[in-house]
Amino acid sequence: MSDAPTSWVLHVDLDEFIAAVEVLRRPELRGRPVIVGGRGDPAERAVVATASYEAREFGAASGMPLRIAARRVPDAVILPVDAPAYTEASEYVMQALRGLSREGERGIVEVLGWDEAFLGVQTKDPEALARHVQAVILSATALHSSVGIGDTKVRAKIATGFGKPGGIFRLTRDNWIEVMGERPTVALWGVGSKISRRLAGLGIETVSQLAAADRDVLVAEFGPRMGRWYAELGRGHSSAIVDDTPWIPRGHSRETTYQSNLTTPAEVEAAVRELAGQVFEDTVAEGRPVFRVTLKVRYAPFFTQTKARKLPAPTRERAEVVAAAIALSDRLDPGREIRLLGVRAEMVMPEEGDPAERTPIRGRL
């Protein structure tokens, strides 16, 4: 065996991040079942963003209607979502990760969201480095984390789940089939309930079966890109390149589920103006013109549609963005009650119009 450091992907995931941030600033909540969601009112239309481990024991889970979670956890402390607080805590953690380096060990940080990042590292002892990462985060923020170690991004990401909470797990080509082979395909990152059901329709239930599946069959079912991607996923194959170049958002959106359905055209128009104005401000902050506007509608009880229009030319004018959204809203069914409205604006990419300079679209790992 060589003594030289080798390349690893570490996936760092903060444990019960949102609940943990709330407990940090309200120490009296430690040990209590904490549920964060919506405006903190279980009577409203909202879902659980994060439940503390204590609340999960009673059956609360992310994505569950707040009302149900509150019923299941009678003693729960229910708090509103405070996005700016989580953004701040997240940036603090990511800065700590970027500053992390030891002798001969230098990391690149690719942020995946508030509570996750990939680290590209070179080390002889990835477990020791993972423990160091956890210690650095803990001393910087008092937050606990789990770390997955992999030879690809997919394996590192999936490994983290086996480390939770607070642990470390290594998943590589050597133990992929042993660890994952008998698990259902839905255990894979990127396979959800719909795709796993379609795979089952092809006789593919487990990760091993997906790994052994005929690529052409997958391509016929899912199309050229997704078919090939699922074939790779079954084997744990993916990129191992951690990329820290700043992400350029393709667009911004704002949507609202109304506490009571909208019924009149005047209500709808006011709501669309409000959302379009907010989205416009988001694009202004980005400093890039808008080229497409999409209106999303969810009719009661729960039927969702989108209407989109490419603008005649990219614009930086508020009035044009709002007018486009209003024009789309003219196509809504006036006879149906509306539960949700959303407006999305897509922005011109900075280098667009200069094809030679175009950066590749962020690939599927």
Next chain:
DNA sequence: TCTGGGGTCCTAGGACCC
């Protein structure tokens, strides 16, 4: 149980053009 908000990428199908 009655289902948030903010994102990304892929696919299908129709229109249009040569």
Next chain:
DNA sequence: TCTGGGGTCCTAGGACCC
């Protein structure tokens, strides 16, 4: 006669993730 094939652009919808 009534029929091609391919390419691009656009919209709608689907699926997934945190």
